Amino acid sequence: MNTLHRGYSKVTNHLFLTCFSLLMLYPVIWWVGASLKKTEEMRLPTIWPEVAMWSNYSKGWNFSAEFSFGHFFANTLMMEFWNVLGGVLTSAIVAYGFARLHFKLRGFWFSILLLTMMLPGQVTIVPQYILYNNLGLVDSYIPLILPHFFGGGAFFVFLLVQFIRGIPRDLDEAAKIDGASVYGIFLRIIFPLIKPALVTVAIFTFIWSWDDFFGQVLYLSSVEKFTVGLALRMFIDQFEIQWGQLLAMSLLSITPSVIVFFLAQKHFVEGISTTGLKG
Amino acid sequence: MRGDGIGVNKVVVSKTSLLTRLSRKKKVNSYENNLAGYVFISPWLIGFLLLTVWPVTQSFYLSFTDYPLLADPVWVGVENYTKIFTKDPLFGKSLAVTFSFVLLSVPLKLFFSLMVAMLLNKSLKGMSLYRTAIYFPSLIGGSIAVSVLWRNMFDLNGYINQVLAWFGIQGVGWITNPSTALGTLVLLNAWQFGSTMVIFLAGLKQIPQELYESASVDGAGKFRKFLNITLPMLSPVVFFNLVLGVIGSFQTFTSAFIITKGGPIHSTYMYALFLYEKAFKHYQMGYASALAWILLAIVASLTAINFLVSRYWVFYETDGGKK
Structure with missing residues (x-):
């Protein structure tokens, strides 16, 4: 050369x-x-x-007479805590079931899971809203948090299934010989081993729920419960926009996502690429 | 090993899945096995039934009703659908806007992210730094904050026009001008090409280097290698990104809602925005459900067409008799 x-x-x-x-x-x-x-x-x-x-x-921090941005940040972080917890726990559980256990219709349910990734959210949004409305849960965080406790989203389950499939089965077999049940294998072997992938799930869940403006606009209506995104929208709707302050607060609003990204950026990009697109 | 900073992991390919297929034969679907399986997938299964199956069927029923949310739904047959197709000019308009958005932004994003992925696939020092910088806009791009930024930058007195003024170009109010407003949204969408790019990057790492080496021996140039090796080998990944890109851009909401509010004169009135306003501004739940089902039909047929056409251009490595 x-x-x-x-x-x-x-x-x-x-x-x-x-x-x-x-x-x-x-x-x-x-x-x-x-x-x-x-x-x-x-x-x-x-x-x-x-x-x-x-x-x-x-000035931007205190633009609203009632609440400071600190209040909106606290609201959003509280919601995020539950979202991340629910997403990480339940996606791991569901993924283990699909990746390692043999049960009737497993292939069928897994294809359905993959199909739901392609379903436009708008198709379910109206009846979901009606459902939450009938249960008196509109204007609460429940509609935003609850979905994360149902497997955390098809994408994450898929990602973790691929990851678990890469773990040698010998470990499971050895534990089984030692008398561990499937639950024991999950708790003591698989769960600790998939931690890197779970970090990815946590980061994605955090950033995506932070940016899920559609859901927040739909389900939160009282200013007291507003997230940072909704507070920014309230800012824009003022009579005369103070652009300097608005841009300052917008910039602050992305800092949590940026911090999370830099703390764990190695896992972040690896996570997307371990989904195993080929094969 | 090319691992540096954000290294891309080796993807687990078909060998493991072949093993699982073999071992599955030996296993018996005992009662305990079935029970444990369903216990583990139950969070997803319950959520699927409660938040997907039930709402989807419910919205199908509602699409044949008149339902103002505060009163009970009243059966009206296909009235919503006939109204949408014959009497609602906003339906055709929003559909046309959404189609142009998809047609512009999906190919642009695919092309752009593939080019950048090939650039980032080289082994250079400090590549992880470049990758982070280029990925950064995608990290924040979906947030309302960036929509705010975009609205300011493309304003008549915004930053873009000031830069253009240096070159003696008289800019327009990009967002207030009906012929350019959609373009600014397409640009915002293309700016966030990061995840598409990362998926391409993972695909590029999968292509065996021997193919390029033997092509070099045969005297193939860069362009020929790209055309005859990279593109065919990468076609499943291109397909994946295409399908998800089409579905995703059909649902664009935040940027249209914050930056342009669908205007001016409905030039950025995206279908998702139309549906949102019908449902949650006018509380026409039945009408909105019909709109949602039409969206589903469109997205499903586009995806089906994508799958059908993929036979002619997507190349799968033959894998022991598997198609």
Whole structure:
């Protein structure tokens, strides 16, 4: 191989990738600057403001007379706690059943599970709303949390099934010889071994429920229970939008997802790719 | 090993599933086995019956009723459907908008994410940094916060027009102009190509390097290798992304709801937004259910067409007699 040529192409690759990364991140960089700008400065094409308006953050935080953003963050995090707990626990249980146990109609139920991934949510949303409405559960977190306790979503079950299938069966067999039941095998062998995949489930659940604006708009109506997303929407609907403050709060609203992502980014991308698309 | 930072795991392929198939023959479906199986899948099964099967059948029934939520549903036969198809101009409009959105954004996203995935598949130092940077917009892209950002940037006095002004181009109000509003939503959708890209990346890692090496020996150039090796080997993954991309973009809601509110003059009035307004603004639950069933029929037929056509372009490695 021509090493000189290779070195040259490496440099161009790096150059191109750096430019491309910057292009992708450009809106975000602009966003950070704009969140510190005065309203008049918003129209200038500069990235960074002349004087950083930190008050955008403090004023935006308290934009609503009744509640501060702290309240909305607390609401959302409380909901997230249950969502993540439900998703992680039940998806692991269901996935173990599909991956390791032999029961009648297993193949049938698994195909149904995969089919539900393709079902548009809009088809079920009206009767679900009516159901929750009849049970008096509209304007509570139950409709948002409950689905996560039913296996956490077909995608996660599928992901974990693929992961469990990759674990050698010898471990199960050895435990069985030692007298462990299927429940014991799940608790002591499989559950600890699938922890990396469960981290993926937790992160995805966290970010997707954070962004599930449709569900939140549908089921939460009193300001007291608003999530961060709904609070931002309330902000937009004001008579005159304070863009600096709004952009500052929007930026804050994505920080939990960003922190979660960076804490566990290795698992995050691995998780998507272990779904085993081929085969 | 190319593992660096966000390494992509080796995907468990058919060998294990062959083993399970063999061992299943030996097992007897005893009572305990059945019981344990159903105990483990019961969370999903209960949820499926309660939150999928029941609502789907219920919405089918409701689609033949007039149901203002506060009063009981009244059977009206196919009236909702005839009204939708013959008297509701918004139905045709929202369908046309959604179809153009899908037709523009799905191919754009597929093409873009495949190109970037091939770029990121090289072994370079610091690749994990690039990957993170490029994935980042997808991480936050679905949130309402980004819709807020988009609304500001594409405003008449927004950032995009200021940049264009440097080049002497007089920008328009991208969001307030009916001919460009949908384009801004397509662009936002394409900006979040991360998960599609990661799936492509996983697929690219699966292609055996020997194929490329022997092609090099035969004197094939880069483009020929892409056309004759990469594309056929990757076609199942392209197909997967295509099917999910079509289904996903049919349901786009947040961006249309926050950035454009369906306007101007319904140029971004997505089907999901139409359905939402019928159900939860006008409380026409029966009418909305009919709309939902029409959506299901459309998405199902598109998926079926995708599967039928896939026979002619998706290439599966032959795997011991399996098709």
